[in-house]
Amino acid sequence: AQKVTQAQTEISVVEKEDVTLDCVYETRDTTYYLFWYKQPPSGELVFLIRRNSFDEQNEISGRYSWNFQKSTSSFNFTITASQVVDSAVYFCALSEARNFNKFYFGSGTKLNVKP
Amino acid sequence: NAGVMQNPRHLVRRRGQEARLRCSPMKGHSHVYWYRQLPEEGLKFMVYLQKENIIDESGMPKERFSAEFPKEGPSILRIQQVVRGDSAAYFCASSPLLAEQFFGPGTRLTVL
Numbered sequence: 001a002q003k004v005t006q007a008q009t010e011i012s013v014v015e016k017e018d019v020t021l022d023c024v025y026e027t028r029d030t031t032y033y034l035f036w037y038k039q040p041p042s043g044e045l046v047f048l049i050r051r052n053s054f055d056e057q058n059e060i061s062g063r064y065s066w067n068f069q070k071s072t073s074s075f076n077f078t079i080t081a082s083q084v085v086d087s088a089v090y091f092c093a094l095s096e097a098r099n100f101n102k103f104y105f106g107s108g109t110k111l112n113v114k115p
Numbered sequence: 116n117a118g119v120m121q122n123p124r125h126l127v128r129r130r131g132q133e134a135r136l137r138c139s140p141m142k143g144h145s146h147v148y149w150y151r152q153l154p155e156e157g158l159k160f161m162v163y164l165q166k167e168n169i170i171d172e173s174g175m176p177k178e179r180f181s182a183e184f185p186k187e188g189p190s191i192l193r194i195q196q197v198v199r200g201d202s203a204a205y206f207c208a209s210s211p212l213l214a215e216q217f218f219g220p221g222t223r224l225t226v227l
Contacts (some may be wrong), residue, residue, distance in 0.1 A: 037218070042220075043220065043223070047215055047216075093158075
């Protein structure tokens with residue numbers, strides 16, 4: 001079974017629009033960690049955020065915000081006032097406390113921000 | 116403080132040749148991970164190593180693939196007798212203990 005599901009394969013928005021990228025995860029562990037990474041066209045992976053399962057507070061960092069809801073096993077990522085430079089593939093990932101070092105990645109959401 | 120280094124960035128091999136991918140972790144990081152990304156897909160875990168030890172190789176194909184992280188020098192992912200299906204981006208990540216993984220730029224392997 002897929003541990004991390006990113007149902008949106010590709011999203012296109014116009015600059016300055018807000019966009020939310022969905023991430024749904026599956027685990028039986030009570031302790032786990034969730035991550036978001038950005039992969040721009042150049043191909044490298046950029047770490048964006050880590051959240052542990054005991055901290056359900058939403059987080060905001062500039063134009064980025066994350067909504068963690070254990071009740072729905074979701075960890076969604078919102079970009080406010082999107083910019084062309086936000087165009088990238090975004091990956092959500094999960095690691096479980098029983099084997100923290102093994103990351104499970106979703107298949108990614110490609111975000112196209114048009115001017 | 117340099118990030119995770121991988122080389123080469125691009126590697127072309129013919130079927131049946133060997134591919135060697137190198138990864139130098141960030142300074143102070145003793146944990147290294149290898150992932151494979153097939154075209155249009157997410158990253159798939161391959162192997163987790165600490166210095167001189169393989170901790171988890173549950174994602175490694177049983178044949179032709181091996182990894183090492185010697186006491187001195189970079190971690191090496193070795194693919195013997197490459198086939199076209201091995202064409203992918205191979206990412207290395209490093210971390211201190213129990214922390215987020217920082218990824219290298221990847222090596223894009225093309226098998227002709």
